Amino acid sequence: AQTVTQSQPEMSVQEAETVTLSCTYDTSESDYYLFWYKQPPSRQMILVIRQEAYKQQNATENRFSVNFQKAAKSFSLKISDSQLGDAAMYFCAMEAAGNKLTFGGGTRVLVKP
Amino acid sequence: NAGVTQTPKFQVLKTGQSMTLQCAQDMNHEYMSWYRQDPGMGLRLIHYSVGAGITDQGEVPNGYNVSRSTTEDFPLRLLSAAPSQTSVYFCASSPGRILGNEQFFGPGTRLTVL
Numbered sequence: 001a002q003t004v005t006q007s008q009p010e011m012s013v014q015e016a017e018t019v020t021l022s023c024t025y026d027t028s029e030s031d032y033y034l035f036w037y038k039q040p041p042s043r044q045m046i047l048v049i050r051q052e053a054y055k056q057q058n059a060t061e062n063r064f065s066v067n068f069q070k071a072a073k074s075f076s077l078k079i080s081d082s083q084l085g086d087a088a089m090y091f092c093a094m095e096a097a098g099n100k101l102t103f104g105g106g107t108r109v110l111v112k113p
Numbered sequence: 114n115a116g117v118t119q120t121p122k123f124q125v126l127k128t129g130q131s132m133t134l135q136c137a138q139d140m141n142h143e144y145m146s147w148y149r150q151d152p153g154m155g156l157r158l159i160h161y162s163v164g165a166g167i168t169d170q171g172e173v174p175n176g177y178n179v180s181r182s183t184t185e186d187f188p189l190r191l192l193s194a195a196p197s198q199t200s201v202y203f204c205a206s207s208p209g210r211i212l213g214n215e216q217f218f219g220p221g222t223r224l225t226v227l
Contacts, residue, residue: 004155033213045156045203045218052213091155095212100146100171103155 002027002096006104013082014112020067021077021107023092032096034068034075039089039106048090051075079109087111115139119204119219126194126226134189134222136204144207145187146216149173149200156203162187163210194226 003026013019025034036048051059051068058066063083067076079086092104120135138145146161148171158171162181176198178190187206191198202222207214 006155009153031212043201043221045205047215050213050215093155097212100158100161101148101156101216102172103148103157105153105155 002029002032002094002102004092004094004102004104006092006107008107009105010108010110012110012112013079015082015084017082018078018080019082019109021079021090021092021109023075023077023104025073025075025092025094025104027073027094027096029096032094034066035093035095035101036064036066036077037091037093037103038086039091040085041088045091049077082111084111084113117204117206117217117219119202119222121222122220123223124225126191126224128195128226130194131190131192132194134191134202134204134224136187136189136219137185138187138204138206138217139185140206140208140217141184142206142217143184143209144214144216145181146171146205147177147179147187147189148203148205149198150203150221151200159189159202191224194224196226198224199226200224 032053034051038046049061063080089106093101117138147159148156160179162168204219205216207216
């Protein structure tokens, strides 16, 4: 069984500053993917970034980057130069088999102007 | 492409009523799935399908039925609604069984069972 844990229910960041969201996971599988999804107030789930467990290099997508620590089973998301449009719920998720995603409980990000 | 569409957007049911949540995708994706989202719990997998005619249970299947007669459609049926099924329901699809494929989500259906 897979588990994903997000320990921060809410994070606040000043516009243009950086915020880091934490995620830990557990799986016995050797090959898996990790994802961060964004859910704005519209409810739409949007893929932010993904990381394959076999790749050591941390994934980046514009202002979004991850810190993947495989041995520690940690997968944090860094949002740089935060913008008002980044305000949303962020979900960490893992896929270890068969396109089945296991999600964490989410972290709400507030961006202060 | 419309992507993944879900109807209705909102629904209120009384305990014991039945209904079907509709999901359709126009991307010719093999894989489709249903999740429910409850406060503080993220999304949990209800049922999934790896192709027409093939369905399987996810993490929380009780109280829900699915079928997949076409590639495009994957309806979720509540046979006898209960207040515990009050939730937001998301349908998702992805191109195939390859690990790491992006899943595309519909806009969700907010269901309230009184």
